Amino acid sequence: MLGRWPFTAEVKDDGSLTDIKVDEAHGQEPFPTERGPKDTVQVPKGMVTRVKATFDKPGMYMWHCHILEHEDHEMIRPLEVH
Structure with missing residues (x-):
């Protein structure tokens, strides 16, 4: 962070x-x-x-919020790492 x-x-x-x-x-x-x-x-x-994040391999990852109502507001999003 x-x-x-x-x-x-x-x-x-x-x-x-x-x-x-x-x-x-x-x-x-x-x-x-x-x-x-x-x-x-x-x-x-x-x-x-x-x-700041580092990834050991490419692929699809998720970032998301742990507040359930945020699921309805697109707080769970894909993150593609190349």
């Missing part, structure tokens, strides 16, 4: 976001328990969480 940054955005009627602005000046370093290899990170509301 590289860190977290607050963001603001306009919410459209359909729930999607537009005019997204990330506040690069007020980022947060990872907590000591978040440093090193992880397969899960917390993403607080109103924050962009940046991660």
Whole structure:
């Protein structure tokens, strides 16, 4: 995990976001328990969480949220690694 940054955005009627602005000046370093290899990170509301990942082989992977209602909002997405 590289860190977290607050963001603001306009919410459209359909729930999607537009005019997204990330506040690069007020980022947060990872907590000591978040440093090193992880397969899960917390993403607080109103924050962009940046991660760096390495893959040992190409293929299709998934990134997803563990909040069940987010499944309805496409928070489970494919990630293709070449």
